[in-house]
Amino acid sequence: MKRTYSIAFFGSSLVSAYWNGAATYYRGIIRNLHERGHRITFYEPDIYERQKHRDIPEPPYARSVVYRAENEGDVLVALSGVRDADIVVKASGVGRFDDVLEEAVLQFKRPNNLVVYWDVDAPATLERIRSNPADPFRPLIPLYDLVLTYGGGDPVVSGYTALGARMCVPVYNALDPTTHHPVPPDDRFRAAVGFLGNRLPDREQRVFEFFFAPARGVPKELFLLGGNGWDHDVPDLPNVKYLGHVYTRDHNAFNCTPRMILNINRESMANYGYSPPTRVFEAAGAGACLVTDAWEGIELFLEPNKECLLAERGADVVEHLATVSPDRARGIGRSALERVLSEHTYARRSEQVESILQNVL
Numbered sequence: 001m002k003r004t005y006s007i008a009f010f011g012s013s014l015v016s017a018y019w020n021g022a023a024t025y026y027r028g029i030i031r032n033l034h035e036r037g038h039r040i041t042f043y044e045p046d047i048y049e050r051q052k053h054r055d056i057p058e059p060p061y062a063r064s065v066v067y068r069a070e071n072e073g074d075v076l077v078a079l080s081g082v083r084d085a086d087i088v089v090k091a092s093g094v095g096r097f098d099d100v101l102e103e104a105v106l107q108f109k110r111p112n113n114l115v116v117y118w119d120v121d122a123p124a125t126l127e128r129i130r131s132n133p134a135d136p137f138r139p140l141i142p143l144y145d146l147v148l149t150y151g152g153g154d155p156v157v158s159g160y161t162a163l164g165a166r167m168c169v170p171v172y173n174a175l176d177p178t179t180h181h182p183v184p185p186d187d188r189f190r191a192a193v194g195f196l197g198n199r200l201p202d203r204e205q206r207v208f209e210f211f212f213a214p215a216r217g218v219p220k221e222l223f224l225l226g227g228n229g230w231d232h233d234v235p236d237l238p239n240v241k242y243l244g245h246v247y248t249r250d251h252n253a254f255n256c257t258p259r260m261i262l263n264i265n266r267e268s269m270a271n272y273g274y275s276p277p278t279r280v281f282e283a284a285g286a287g288a289c290l291v292t293d294a295w296e297g298i299e300l301f302l303e304p305n306k307e308c309l310l311a312e313r314g315a316d317v318v319e320h321l322a323t324v325s326p327d328r329a330r331g332i333g334r335s336a337l338e339r340v341l342s343e344h345t346y347a348r349r350s351e352q353v354e355s356i357l358q359n360v361l
Contacts, residue, residue, distance in 0.1 A: 004037040005357065008082035010101055011091040011118075014042040015064055017248050018053035019198060019228050022093070022120045024248070024278040025150055027059070028176040028346030029353065034061035036354055041085075043078050045069035045096050055247045069096040079104055087357060091118045092125055099136055106143050114145045114361050122149040123268035123275060124202065126159040141165050146360055148353070153274025153297055169356055172301070173278050174349045175340045179248075180285040182337070186253035192221035192321055193291075194258035196246055196279055199229025202267040210264045210293055213314035215240050218321060224258060255286035259329055260309075260320065263292035273297040281344060284308075284336035289329035291320055301344060307336040 014030065017023035030040050040062040044050075047069055058064055067078035075097045082088050082105075090105045092098070102117070109115045119125050129135045141147070142164035149156050149170045160168040195211050197203065212235050215223040219239050226246035234242070246254055255261050261283040269275035273296030280301065283290045290308040292298060302308040309324065309332065311317050324332075 003358065004039070005086040005361075006084070007033070007038055007040045007087045007089060008043065008085035009040055009062075009089040009091070009118075010043045010078075010094055010105070011089075011120075012093055012095050013044045013050045014059060014062060015044070015056055015066075016050035016054045018050045018055075018245060019048050020050060021198060021278065022091070022150075023055075024176070024180075024282065025120065025173055026091075027056070027179070028174060029171070029350055031059070031061045031176065031178075032346045032350030033353065035347075036350055038354070039063075041065060041081070043067060043082075045075075045094060047096050053245065053247075055249060072097055072100050075100050076104065079108075082108055085113065086361070087114045087116060089116045089118050092121050102137055102140055106140065109143075109145070112361075114357065115143075116146045116148060117141070117144045119147060119149045121268075122152045122156045122160070123272040124266070126156065126163075126272075127268050129163065138163060146356070148356070151269065151275035151277075152272050153300075155272045155274070167360065170274070171349055171353055171356075172344070173276055173281055174344045174346045175281040175285040176346045177285060177341060180252060180255075180282045182287045183252040183256050185257040186250075187257075189224060189250075189254045189257035190222070191224045191241070191258040192218070193260050193262055193317065194224040194226070194254055195262040195264060196226040196251070196254060197264060198227040200266060203264060206264050206267060206270070206293065209314045210311060210317060211262060211314075212237070212240070214317040214321075217315070217318045221321060224254075226254065251282055252286050255283045255288045259289065259326065260291050260317075260324075261288040262317065263290060265293055265295055270295045274300065276301050280308075281340055284333075284340045284344075287330075287333040287337040289324070289332045290336060291317055302336055302339060307332060307339050 013020045042062045043065045068074040147165045147168040157168045223240045226243040294310045294312045304310045
């Protein structure tokens with residue numbers, strides 16, 4: 001008989017995608033773990049005005065706990081509720097007092113439970129530790145029962161293993177077809193190219209290369225840029241429309257309307273490879289024609305030239321606009337949708353997570 005678990009999960013946010021690119025991932029994994037019988041409580045700090053920008057109501061598939069995070073004492077109060085959990089998860093990038101949480105959750109280790117580190121930004125974590133041997137997280141890694149990551153493939157597994165991780169397994173992003181799917185086009189998002197991503201230090205230069213440079217090169221085509229942080233120090237191009245934060249309720253319309261949807265990985269994720277972000281599966285799940293910057297491992301998720309288009313440099317985006325017909329673009333989108341529905345859903349990912357937990361516990 002299959003055992004079900006009570007899971008205490010500390011992450012950035014489940015109820016808000018505001019400055020929180022991991023929201024879709026958390027929701028997909030946790031919703032499907034709930035459907036498999038597991039009981040999840042998600043703990044998130046009240047920071048970055050995320051609670052003012054909630055984009056889903058209280059989820060029926062998890063108990064949501066929003067805690068004050070003004071000082072370390074607030075964090076320890078939140079931790080008091082996890083004592084009896086079968087599995088305690090500390091995700092990377094909670095956003096405040098991560099170092100406190102990383103050490104404190106280990107105090108709840110018992111012979112019959114698991115304490116898991118779930119890294120939703122593993123390439124950046126490993127780069128940070130590599131550049132600072134005194135990083136306080138480094139000696140904690142061997143103390144966790146398990147490290148899960150949402151990407152990175154063998155390079156990330158090897159990196160964590162070299163730091164003493166007992167076990168490291170990638171659990172990749174995927175599609176939740178109940179929330180991300182084809183919808184009719186929306187006039188608000190009519191354009192040649194759309195890109196949806198927050199402004200981050202190790203992505204900014206790549207956005208200038210793969211988004212702004214192509215926009216400058218084809219001034220008669222409209223480019224859409226959604227996400228936080230693009231309201232200052234950006235090119236003043238008449239064919240670029242800045243949308244600001246795009247709520248998840250509009251993601252399907254955003255992905256279904258432009259002729260092409262662009263994916264631009266963060267520098268660290270592009271360097272490690274095997275790191276498809278959530279927007280890849282959101283776009284594929286909407287049947288969009290996806291143009292992604294090239295990185296190792298993309299073919300494990302989508303077949304280039306059949307299910308997506310690759311761009312080695314910004315000029316390739318311009319070439320795709322000039323040479324890919326609307327019919328071919330629609331065909332690429334249909335093929336991508338078929339692939340992710342067949343192989344890359346959160347139902348499959350949650351089954352993988354359940355199997356890992358049962359084998360370790």
